[in-house]
Amino acid sequence: MYTVRSYVRPESLNEAITELRSGKHNRVVGGGVFLKMQHRAIGKLISLDGLGLDQITETEDSVHIGGAVSLREIETNPIILEHFPALSYAVSQIVGVQMRNLAQIGASVFSRYGFSDIIPCLVATGAKVKLAHAGEFSVEAFLTMDRDWDILYEIIIPKGVTLSYDNLRQTNGDFSSLNLAIGKSSDQVRIVYGARPMGAFLAEQASAAAGQGKTLEQVTQLVKQEVPFGTNLRASAKYRRHLAGVLLEHLWEAE
Template sequence: MYRVKEYVIPKSIEECANLLQKNKRSRLIAGNLFLRMTSADIPLAIDLSGCGLDYIREESDGTLRLGAMCSLRTLETSPLLRRYCGGIISRSVGEIIGTQFRNLATVGASVFSKYGFSDVITPLLACNARVRLFAQGELTLEAFLKQPRTRDLLVEIILPAGNAAGAFSNFRNSKGDFSLLNVASVRTETGYRIAVGARPMCAALAYGAMEQLARDPAAVSLAARTAAEELCFGSNMRASAQYRRQLCAVLCQRTLIETNEV
Protein backbone atom coordinates (compact mmCIF):
# COMPACT_ATOMS: atom_id res chain seq x y z
CA MET A 1 0.00 0.00 0.00
CA TYR A 2 1.22 3.53 -0.66
CA ARG A 3 0.95 6.58 1.58
CA VAL A 4 -0.09 10.00 0.27
CA LYS A 5 0.68 13.26 2.04
CA GLU A 6 -1.46 15.56 -0.11
CA TYR A 7 -4.20 14.59 -2.60
CA VAL A 8 -5.43 17.08 -5.20
CA ILE A 9 -8.02 16.88 -7.99
CA PRO A 10 -7.14 19.73 -10.39
CA LYS A 11 -9.69 21.03 -12.87
CA SER A 12 -7.31 21.39 -15.83
CA ILE A 13 -4.61 19.40 -17.59
CA GLU A 14 -2.28 22.42 -17.37
CA GLU A 15 -2.57 22.44 -13.58
CA CYS A 16 -1.90 18.69 -13.39
CA ALA A 17 1.16 19.01 -15.64
CA ASN A 18 2.53 21.98 -13.68
CA LEU A 19 2.17 20.16 -10.36
CA LEU A 20 3.79 17.07 -11.88
CA GLN A 21 6.82 19.06 -13.03
CA LYS A 22 7.12 21.15 -9.86
CA ASN A 23 7.27 18.24 -7.47
CA LYS A 24 9.52 15.48 -8.84
CA ARG A 25 8.10 12.87 -6.46
CA SER A 26 4.46 13.63 -7.18
CA ARG A 27 2.40 10.98 -9.00
CA LEU A 28 -0.55 11.12 -11.36
CA ILE A 29 -3.53 9.02 -10.31
CA ALA A 30 -5.87 7.56 -12.95
CA GLY A 31 -7.92 4.44 -12.12
CA ASN A 32 -5.55 3.78 -9.20
CA LEU A 33 -5.58 0.02 -9.81
CA PHE A 34 -1.94 -0.55 -10.55
CA LEU A 35 -0.65 2.21 -8.34
CA ARG A 36 -2.41 0.87 -5.26
CA MET A 37 -0.34 -2.32 -5.48
CA THR A 38 2.90 -0.40 -5.08
CA SER A 39 4.41 0.71 -1.81
CA ALA A 40 5.68 4.28 -1.86
CA ASP A 41 5.54 7.55 0.03
CA ILE A 42 3.88 10.01 -2.34
CA PRO A 43 4.13 13.65 -1.23
CA LEU A 44 1.56 14.82 -3.78
CA ALA A 45 -1.03 12.66 -5.58
CA ILE A 46 -2.56 14.36 -8.63
CA ASP A 47 -5.92 12.84 -9.50
CA LEU A 48 -6.69 13.20 -13.22
CA SER A 49 -10.43 12.63 -12.90
CA GLY A 50 -11.36 16.34 -12.82
CA CYS A 51 -9.75 17.36 -16.15
CA GLY A 52 -12.37 16.18 -18.61
CA LEU A 53 -10.17 13.55 -20.25
CA ASP A 54 -12.89 10.90 -20.35
CA TYR A 55 -14.03 11.20 -23.96
CA ILE A 56 -14.11 9.47 -27.33
CA ARG A 57 -14.48 12.05 -30.09
CA GLU A 58 -14.85 11.66 -33.84
CA GLU A 59 -13.44 14.55 -35.90
CA SER A 60 -15.08 15.66 -39.16
CA ASP A 61 -12.36 13.81 -41.14
CA GLY A 62 -13.05 10.54 -39.28
CA THR A 63 -10.07 10.72 -36.90
CA LEU A 64 -10.90 9.35 -33.43
CA ARG A 65 -9.58 10.90 -30.22
CA LEU A 66 -9.54 8.85 -27.02
CA GLY A 67 -9.02 10.88 -23.86
CA ALA A 68 -6.46 9.39 -21.46
CA MET A 69 -9.07 8.90 -18.72
CA CYS A 70 -11.36 6.73 -20.86
CA SER A 71 -11.93 3.52 -18.97
CA LEU A 72 -11.28 0.17 -20.61
CA ARG A 73 -15.02 -0.47 -20.28
CA THR A 74 -15.71 2.67 -22.34
CA LEU A 75 -13.36 1.36 -25.05
CA GLU A 76 -15.09 -2.00 -24.90
CA THR A 77 -18.62 -0.64 -25.30
CA SER A 78 -18.11 2.41 -27.53
CA PRO A 79 -20.09 1.99 -30.79
CA LEU A 80 -17.40 4.00 -32.61
CA LEU A 81 -14.63 1.65 -31.47
CA ARG A 82 -16.69 -1.47 -32.02
CA ARG A 83 -16.82 -0.49 -35.69
CA TYR A 84 -13.24 0.73 -35.97
CA CYS A 85 -10.80 -1.74 -37.61
CA GLY A 86 -13.00 -4.73 -36.93
CA GLY A 87 -13.49 -3.63 -33.31
CA ILE A 88 -10.03 -4.82 -32.31
CA ILE A 89 -9.53 -2.22 -29.59
CA SER A 90 -12.87 -3.10 -27.96
CA ARG A 91 -12.14 -6.81 -28.31
CA SER A 92 -8.67 -6.53 -26.79
CA VAL A 93 -9.95 -5.23 -23.44
CA GLY A 94 -13.21 -7.20 -23.09
CA GLU A 95 -11.59 -10.11 -21.21
CA ILE A 96 -9.50 -8.11 -18.73
CA ILE A 97 -10.40 -9.19 -15.15
CA GLY A 98 -14.06 -8.12 -14.80
CA THR A 99 -16.51 -5.31 -15.57
CA GLN A 100 -15.93 -3.42 -12.30
CA PHE A 101 -12.19 -3.49 -12.93
CA ARG A 102 -12.60 -2.28 -16.52
CA ASN A 103 -14.83 0.55 -15.29
CA LEU A 104 -11.82 1.94 -13.40
CA ALA A 105 -8.69 1.04 -15.38
CA THR A 106 -7.85 3.75 -17.91
CA VAL A 107 -6.37 3.65 -21.38
CA GLY A 108 -3.98 6.56 -20.68
CA ALA A 109 -2.30 4.80 -17.77
CA SER A 110 -2.06 1.54 -19.72
CA VAL A 111 -0.36 3.23 -22.67
CA PHE A 112 1.83 5.68 -20.75
CA SER A 113 3.13 2.92 -18.47
CA LYS A 114 4.11 0.78 -21.51
CA TYR A 115 3.19 -2.38 -19.61
CA GLY A 116 4.70 -5.37 -21.41
CA PHE A 117 1.59 -7.43 -20.70
CA SER A 118 -0.78 -4.79 -22.08
CA ASP A 119 -3.62 -6.06 -24.26
CA VAL A 120 -4.69 -2.62 -25.45
CA ILE A 121 -1.33 -1.32 -26.69
CA THR A 122 -1.11 -4.11 -29.29
CA PRO A 123 -4.22 -3.18 -31.35
CA LEU A 124 -3.45 0.54 -30.93
CA LEU A 125 -0.04 -0.09 -32.48
CA ALA A 126 -1.57 -2.12 -35.32
CA CYS A 127 -3.99 0.77 -35.99
CA ASN A 128 -1.05 3.19 -36.27
CA ALA A 129 -2.22 5.27 -33.32
CA ARG A 130 -0.50 8.47 -32.24
CA VAL A 131 -0.22 9.80 -28.71
CA ARG A 132 -0.39 13.39 -27.50
CA LEU A 133 1.70 14.16 -24.45
CA PHE A 134 1.34 17.43 -22.58
CA ALA A 135 5.02 18.48 -22.79
CA GLN A 136 6.34 16.51 -25.75
CA GLY A 137 3.38 16.99 -28.07
CA GLU A 138 2.21 14.48 -30.68
CA LEU A 139 4.18 11.43 -31.87
CA THR A 140 3.47 7.95 -33.15
CA LEU A 141 2.72 5.31 -30.55
CA GLU A 142 5.56 3.26 -32.04
CA ALA A 143 8.07 6.08 -31.43
CA PHE A 144 6.67 6.67 -27.95
CA LEU A 145 7.07 2.99 -27.00
CA LYS A 146 10.71 3.04 -28.13
CA GLN A 147 11.74 6.19 -26.28
CA PRO A 148 13.00 6.18 -22.68
CA ARG A 149 10.48 6.96 -19.97
CA THR A 150 9.88 10.69 -19.47
CA ARG A 151 8.01 12.60 -16.81
CA ASP A 152 5.01 13.75 -18.80
CA LEU A 153 1.23 13.47 -18.97
CA LEU A 154 -0.51 11.52 -21.71
CA VAL A 155 -3.46 13.62 -22.84
CA GLU A 156 -5.03 11.55 -25.62
CA ILE A 157 -4.62 8.80 -28.18
CA ILE A 158 -5.36 9.58 -31.81
CA LEU A 159 -6.59 6.98 -34.27
CA PRO A 160 -6.31 7.66 -38.00
CA ALA A 161 -9.47 7.86 -40.09
CA GLY A 162 -10.33 4.91 -42.29
CA ASN A 163 -12.32 1.77 -42.37
CA ALA A 164 -9.63 -0.89 -42.23
CA ALA A 165 -10.20 -4.59 -41.63
CA GLY A 166 -8.65 -5.97 -38.47
CA ALA A 167 -8.48 -8.88 -36.05
CA PHE A 168 -7.16 -9.49 -32.53
CA SER A 169 -6.31 -12.69 -30.72
CA ASN A 170 -4.58 -13.54 -27.49
CA PHE A 171 -3.91 -16.49 -25.24
CA ARG A 172 -4.23 -16.68 -21.44
CA ASN A 173 -3.56 -19.68 -19.23
CA SER A 174 -6.67 -18.82 -17.25
CA LYS A 175 -9.30 -16.09 -17.04
CA GLY A 176 -8.02 -13.16 -15.01
CA ASP A 177 -4.37 -13.88 -15.79
CA PHE A 178 -2.18 -11.79 -18.13
CA SER A 179 -2.01 -12.76 -21.80
CA LEU A 180 0.91 -15.05 -22.67
CA LEU A 181 0.90 -13.34 -26.03
CA ASN A 182 -1.42 -11.13 -28.06
CA VAL A 183 -1.55 -10.28 -31.76
CA ALA A 184 -3.41 -7.63 -33.74
CA SER A 185 -3.43 -7.20 -37.49
CA VAL A 186 -4.93 -4.49 -39.66
CA ARG A 187 -5.30 -4.27 -43.45
CA THR A 188 -5.64 -0.85 -45.08
CA GLU A 189 -5.33 0.28 -48.72
CA THR A 190 -1.63 0.85 -48.09
CA GLY A 191 -0.86 -2.59 -46.65
CA TYR A 192 -0.81 -4.64 -43.45
CA ARG A 193 0.28 -3.82 -39.93
CA ILE A 194 0.92 -6.69 -37.52
CA ALA A 195 1.64 -6.02 -33.85
CA VAL A 196 2.65 -8.67 -31.32
CA GLY A 197 2.54 -7.93 -27.59
CA ALA A 198 2.94 -9.55 -24.17
CA ARG A 199 6.10 -11.20 -25.53
CA PRO A 200 6.37 -10.52 -22.46
CA MET A 201 7.98 -7.28 -23.67
CA CYS A 202 5.81 -4.46 -24.96
CA ALA A 203 4.18 -4.75 -28.38
CA ALA A 204 6.27 -4.39 -31.54
CA LEU A 205 5.53 -4.44 -35.26
CA ALA A 206 6.53 -7.44 -37.37
CA TYR A 207 8.06 -5.57 -40.32
CA GLY A 208 9.31 -8.62 -42.24
CA ALA A 209 5.87 -10.23 -42.16
CA MET A 210 4.23 -6.95 -43.19
CA GLU A 211 6.56 -6.67 -46.21
CA GLN A 212 5.83 -10.25 -47.25
CA LEU A 213 2.08 -9.58 -47.21
CA ALA A 214 2.57 -6.38 -49.20
CA ARG A 215 4.10 -8.55 -51.95
CA ASP A 216 1.55 -11.37 -51.60
CA PRO A 217 -1.54 -10.92 -49.37
CA ALA A 218 -2.27 -14.65 -49.61
CA ALA A 219 1.08 -15.64 -48.06
CA VAL A 220 -0.50 -15.76 -44.62
CA SER A 221 1.25 -18.77 -43.12
CA LEU A 222 4.66 -17.65 -44.41
CA ALA A 223 4.09 -14.18 -42.94
CA ALA A 224 2.99 -15.70 -39.63
CA ARG A 225 6.19 -17.79 -39.47
CA THR A 226 8.28 -14.75 -40.39
CA ALA A 227 6.72 -12.73 -37.55
CA ALA A 228 7.57 -15.54 -35.12
CA GLU A 229 11.18 -15.63 -36.37
CA GLU A 230 11.88 -11.90 -36.55
CA LEU A 231 10.58 -10.79 -33.14
CA CYS A 232 12.24 -11.27 -29.75
CA PHE A 233 10.46 -13.25 -27.05
CA GLY A 234 11.25 -13.69 -23.39
CA SER A 235 10.58 -16.27 -20.68
CA ASN A 236 8.80 -15.65 -17.40
CA MET A 237 6.70 -17.62 -14.90
CA ARG A 238 3.86 -17.86 -17.46
CA ALA A 239 5.66 -19.22 -20.52
CA SER A 240 9.05 -19.73 -22.12
CA ALA A 241 10.35 -17.70 -25.05
CA GLN A 242 10.23 -20.84 -27.21
CA TYR A 243 6.56 -21.44 -26.36
CA ARG A 244 5.72 -17.80 -27.13
CA ARG A 245 7.48 -18.03 -30.49
CA GLN A 246 5.36 -21.03 -31.46
CA LEU A 247 2.23 -19.34 -30.17
CA CYS A 248 3.09 -16.24 -32.22
CA ALA A 249 3.01 -18.17 -35.50
CA VAL A 250 -0.39 -19.65 -34.60
CA LEU A 251 -2.00 -16.41 -33.39
CA CYS A 252 -0.58 -14.41 -36.32
CA GLN A 253 -1.99 -16.89 -38.79
CA ARG A 254 -5.40 -16.76 -37.10
CA THR A 255 -5.59 -12.97 -37.05
CA LEU A 256 -4.40 -12.68 -40.66
CA ILE A 257 -6.96 -15.20 -41.90
CA GLU A 258 -9.69 -13.28 -40.06
CA THR A 259 -8.39 -9.95 -41.38
CA ASN A 260 -8.46 -11.25 -44.96
CA GLU A 261 -11.98 -12.65 -44.60
CA VAL A 262 -13.49 -9.17 -44.20
Protein backbone atom coordinates in the same frame (compact mmCIF):
# COMPACT_ATOMS: atom_id res chain seq x y z
CA MET B 1 -0.47 0.59 -0.42
CA TYR B 2 0.72 4.13 -1.02
CA THR B 3 0.69 7.22 1.17
CA VAL B 4 -0.12 10.71 -0.10
CA ARG B 5 0.98 14.05 1.31
CA SER B 6 -1.53 16.14 -0.68
CA TYR B 7 -4.22 15.67 -3.30
CA VAL B 8 -4.82 18.17 -6.09
CA ARG B 9 -7.54 18.42 -8.71
CA PRO B 10 -6.32 20.85 -11.40
CA GLU B 11 -8.76 22.51 -13.76
CA SER B 12 -6.47 22.78 -16.76
CA LEU B 13 -3.90 20.52 -18.39
CA ASN B 14 -1.27 23.23 -17.96
CA GLU B 15 -1.91 23.35 -14.24
CA ALA B 16 -1.84 19.54 -14.03
CA ILE B 17 1.52 19.16 -15.78
CA THR B 18 3.03 22.02 -13.73
CA GLU B 19 1.88 20.30 -10.51
CA LEU B 20 3.22 16.95 -11.67
CA ARG B 21 6.64 18.26 -12.62
CA SER B 22 7.02 20.28 -9.42
CA GLY B 23 8.42 17.27 -7.50
CA LYS B 24 9.84 13.85 -8.35
CA HIS B 25 7.55 12.07 -5.86
CA ASN B 26 4.39 13.47 -7.48
CA ARG B 27 2.10 11.13 -9.39
CA VAL B 28 -0.98 11.33 -11.60
CA VAL B 29 -3.79 9.00 -10.59
CA GLY B 30 -5.97 7.26 -13.16
CA GLY B 31 -8.22 4.49 -11.84
CA GLY B 32 -5.67 3.89 -9.08
CA VAL B 33 -5.79 0.12 -9.61
CA PHE B 34 -2.09 -0.34 -10.31
CA LEU B 35 -0.92 2.43 -7.95
CA LYS B 36 -2.75 0.66 -5.12
CA MET B 37 -0.53 -2.38 -5.53
CA GLN B 38 2.68 -0.38 -5.05
CA HIS B 39 4.41 0.72 -1.85
CA ARG B 40 5.12 4.37 -2.47
CA ALA B 41 5.29 7.66 -0.58
CA ILE B 42 3.62 10.09 -2.99
CA GLY B 43 4.08 13.84 -2.59
CA LYS B 44 1.17 15.27 -4.60
CA LEU B 45 -1.42 12.94 -6.07
CA ILE B 46 -2.85 14.64 -9.14
CA SER B 47 -6.37 13.84 -10.29
CA LEU B 48 -7.36 14.29 -13.94
CA ASP B 49 -11.07 14.36 -13.07
CA GLY B 50 -11.50 18.10 -13.69
CA LEU B 51 -10.05 18.09 -17.21
CA GLY B 52 -12.84 16.56 -19.30
CA LEU B 53 -10.57 13.76 -20.52
CA ASP B 54 -13.23 11.08 -20.16
CA GLN B 55 -14.69 11.45 -23.67
CA ILE B 56 -14.48 9.47 -26.91
CA THR B 57 -15.18 11.56 -30.01
CA GLU B 58 -14.68 11.20 -33.76
CA THR B 59 -13.84 13.36 -36.75
CA GLU B 60 -14.10 12.40 -40.38
CA ASP B 61 -10.75 10.63 -40.34
CA SER B 62 -9.96 9.70 -36.73
CA VAL B 63 -11.22 8.57 -33.33
CA HIS B 64 -10.08 10.54 -30.25
CA ILE B 65 -9.93 8.91 -26.83
CA GLY B 66 -9.31 11.06 -23.75
CA GLY B 67 -6.63 9.87 -21.31
CA ALA B 68 -9.15 9.40 -18.48
CA VAL B 69 -11.55 7.17 -20.43
CA SER B 70 -12.15 3.92 -18.56
CA LEU B 71 -11.39 0.56 -20.15
CA ARG B 72 -15.05 -0.38 -19.75
CA GLU B 73 -16.08 2.70 -21.76
CA ILE B 74 -13.69 1.65 -24.54
CA GLU B 75 -15.21 -1.81 -24.51
CA THR B 76 -18.81 -0.58 -24.81
CA ASN B 77 -18.59 2.77 -26.63
CA PRO B 78 -20.54 2.87 -29.95
CA ILE B 79 -17.79 4.76 -31.81
CA ILE B 80 -15.20 2.13 -30.85
CA LEU B 81 -17.61 -0.70 -31.62
CA GLU B 82 -18.28 0.76 -35.06
CA HIS B 83 -14.67 1.45 -36.09
CA PHE B 84 -12.47 -0.82 -33.96
CA PRO B 85 -14.50 -3.73 -32.55
CA ALA B 86 -11.26 -5.69 -32.10
CA LEU B 87 -10.02 -3.04 -29.64
CA SER B 88 -13.22 -3.48 -27.66
CA TYR B 89 -12.61 -7.25 -27.66
CA ALA B 90 -8.96 -6.85 -26.60
CA VAL B 91 -9.99 -4.67 -23.66
CA SER B 92 -12.77 -7.11 -22.69
CA GLN B 93 -10.09 -9.73 -22.01
CA ILE B 94 -8.60 -7.72 -19.13
CA VAL B 95 -9.54 -9.06 -15.66
CA GLY B 96 -13.25 -8.22 -14.98
CA VAL B 97 -15.86 -5.50 -15.43
CA GLN B 98 -15.35 -3.96 -11.97
CA MET B 99 -11.67 -3.45 -12.65
CA ARG B 100 -12.30 -2.17 -16.18
CA ASN B 101 -14.75 0.39 -14.76
CA LEU B 102 -11.82 1.88 -12.84
CA ALA B 103 -8.68 1.44 -14.95
CA GLN B 104 -8.05 4.18 -17.49
CA ILE B 105 -6.55 4.15 -20.98
CA GLY B 106 -4.04 6.97 -20.33
CA ALA B 107 -2.46 5.06 -17.45
CA SER B 108 -2.59 1.79 -19.39
CA VAL B 109 -0.65 3.17 -22.34
CA PHE B 110 1.67 5.55 -20.47
CA SER B 111 2.84 2.73 -18.20
CA ARG B 112 4.03 0.68 -21.22
CA TYR B 113 3.29 -2.66 -19.56
CA GLY B 114 4.91 -5.54 -21.46
CA PHE B 115 1.77 -7.62 -20.90
CA SER B 116 -0.51 -4.97 -22.41
CA ASP B 117 -3.41 -6.07 -24.62
CA ILE B 118 -4.09 -2.49 -25.65
CA ILE B 119 -0.71 -1.24 -26.87
CA PRO B 120 -0.30 -3.84 -29.67
CA CYS B 121 -3.73 -2.80 -31.00
CA LEU B 122 -2.73 0.86 -31.00
CA VAL B 123 0.60 0.19 -32.74
CA ALA B 124 -1.20 -1.94 -35.35
CA THR B 125 -3.57 0.94 -36.18
CA GLY B 126 -0.76 3.52 -36.37
CA ALA B 127 -2.29 5.46 -33.45
CA LYS B 128 -0.72 8.56 -31.88
CA VAL B 129 -0.50 9.76 -28.29
CA LYS B 130 -0.56 13.34 -27.04
CA LEU B 131 1.57 14.14 -24.00
CA ALA B 132 1.13 17.37 -22.04
CA HIS B 133 4.89 18.07 -21.79
CA ALA B 134 6.59 16.20 -24.67
CA GLY B 135 3.96 16.65 -27.42
CA GLU B 136 2.56 14.26 -30.03
CA PHE B 137 4.15 10.94 -31.07
CA SER B 138 3.22 7.70 -32.76
CA VAL B 139 2.62 5.02 -30.12
CA GLU B 140 5.53 3.12 -31.65
CA ALA B 141 7.92 6.07 -31.12
CA PHE B 142 6.51 6.70 -27.64
CA LEU B 143 7.41 3.14 -26.61
CA THR B 144 11.12 3.84 -27.24
CA MET B 145 11.21 7.18 -25.39
CA ASP B 146 12.82 7.63 -21.97
CA ARG B 147 10.34 7.67 -19.10
CA ASP B 148 9.60 11.19 -17.94
CA TRP B 149 7.06 12.98 -15.74
CA ASP B 150 4.26 13.58 -18.21
CA ILE B 151 0.52 13.19 -18.74
CA LEU B 152 -0.96 11.21 -21.61
CA TYR B 153 -4.12 13.17 -22.34
CA GLU B 154 -5.30 11.87 -25.72
CA ILE B 155 -5.01 8.93 -28.09
CA ILE B 156 -5.80 9.43 -31.77
CA ILE B 157 -6.60 6.41 -33.92
CA PRO B 158 -6.83 6.89 -37.69
CA LYS B 159 -9.98 5.53 -39.29
CA GLY B 160 -9.76 3.35 -42.37
CA VAL B 161 -7.71 0.66 -40.62
CA THR B 162 -9.25 -2.78 -40.14
CA LEU B 163 -7.98 -4.07 -36.82
CA SER B 164 -8.00 -7.70 -35.75
CA TYR B 165 -6.75 -9.10 -32.42
CA ASP B 166 -6.27 -12.47 -30.77
CA ASN B 167 -4.55 -13.76 -27.64
CA LEU B 168 -3.91 -16.89 -25.65
CA ARG B 169 -4.41 -16.84 -21.85
CA GLN B 170 -3.94 -19.82 -19.59
CA THR B 171 -7.06 -18.77 -17.67
CA ASN B 172 -9.56 -15.92 -17.88
CA GLY B 173 -8.23 -12.88 -16.02
CA ASP B 174 -4.57 -13.88 -16.37
CA PHE B 175 -2.12 -11.90 -18.54
CA SER B 176 -1.83 -13.01 -22.17
CA SER B 177 0.83 -15.66 -22.80
CA LEU B 178 1.03 -13.96 -26.19
CA ASN B 179 -1.18 -11.59 -28.14
CA LEU B 180 -1.32 -10.41 -31.72
CA ALA B 181 -2.87 -7.37 -33.37
CA ILE B 182 -3.01 -6.81 -37.12
CA GLY B 183 -3.93 -3.50 -38.72
CA LYS B 184 -4.79 -3.40 -42.44
CA SER B 185 -5.27 -0.18 -44.38
CA SER B 186 -5.42 0.49 -48.12
CA ASP B 187 -1.63 0.81 -48.37
CA GLN B 188 -0.12 -1.29 -45.57
CA VAL B 189 -0.35 -4.18 -43.12
CA ARG B 190 1.03 -3.95 -39.57
CA ILE B 191 1.60 -7.17 -37.61
CA VAL B 192 2.27 -6.53 -33.91
CA TYR B 193 2.98 -9.09 -31.17
CA GLY B 194 2.61 -8.26 -27.47
CA ALA B 195 3.18 -10.02 -24.12
CA ARG B 196 6.21 -11.78 -25.69
CA PRO B 197 6.58 -11.29 -22.57
CA MET B 198 8.33 -8.05 -23.54
CA GLY B 199 6.32 -5.13 -24.94
CA ALA B 200 4.68 -4.66 -28.33
CA PHE B 201 6.87 -5.44 -31.35
CA LEU B 202 6.02 -4.43 -34.90
CA ALA B 203 7.21 -7.19 -37.23
CA GLU B 204 8.30 -4.97 -40.12
CA GLN B 205 9.51 -7.61 -42.59
CA ALA B 206 6.50 -9.85 -42.02
CA SER B 207 4.17 -6.85 -42.32
CA ALA B 208 5.77 -5.79 -45.62
CA ALA B 209 5.55 -9.36 -46.95
CA ALA B 210 1.86 -9.59 -45.96
CA GLY B 211 1.26 -6.25 -47.71
CA GLN B 212 2.88 -7.65 -50.87
CA GLY B 213 0.49 -10.61 -50.84
CA LYS B 214 2.97 -13.29 -49.70
CA THR B 215 1.54 -16.55 -48.36
CA LEU B 216 0.75 -17.28 -44.72
CA GLU B 217 3.69 -19.73 -44.60
CA GLN B 218 6.13 -17.10 -45.89
CA VAL B 219 4.87 -14.45 -43.47
CA THR B 220 4.94 -16.90 -40.53
CA GLN B 221 8.54 -17.76 -41.31
CA LEU B 222 9.51 -14.08 -41.27
CA VAL B 223 7.68 -13.58 -37.95
CA LYS B 224 9.65 -16.44 -36.40
CA GLN B 225 12.92 -14.96 -37.67
CA GLU B 226 12.42 -11.34 -36.68
CA VAL B 227 10.26 -11.24 -33.53
CA PRO B 228 12.20 -11.77 -30.26
CA PHE B 229 10.32 -14.03 -27.81
CA GLY B 230 11.28 -14.61 -24.18
CA THR B 231 10.55 -17.02 -21.34
CA ASN B 232 8.67 -16.30 -18.13
CA LEU B 233 6.27 -18.13 -15.79
CA ARG B 234 3.53 -18.17 -18.40
CA ALA B 235 5.36 -19.62 -21.39
CA SER B 236 8.77 -20.44 -22.84
CA ALA B 237 10.25 -18.58 -25.80
CA LYS B 238 9.94 -21.77 -27.87
CA TYR B 239 6.24 -22.12 -27.08
CA ARG B 240 5.63 -18.45 -27.82
CA ARG B 241 7.39 -18.78 -31.20
CA HIS B 242 5.07 -21.67 -32.05
CA LEU B 243 2.03 -19.78 -30.75
CA ALA B 244 2.95 -16.78 -32.90
CA GLY B 245 2.20 -18.89 -35.98
CA VAL B 246 -1.04 -20.23 -34.51
CA LEU B 247 -2.40 -16.75 -33.67
CA LEU B 248 -1.36 -15.47 -37.10
CA GLU B 249 -3.20 -18.33 -38.79
CA HIS B 250 -6.35 -17.58 -36.73
CA LEU B 251 -6.38 -13.93 -37.77
CA TRP B 252 -5.34 -14.69 -41.35
CA GLU B 253 -8.30 -17.03 -41.74
CA ALA B 254 -10.65 -14.63 -39.99
CA GLU B 255 -10.04 -11.94 -42.60
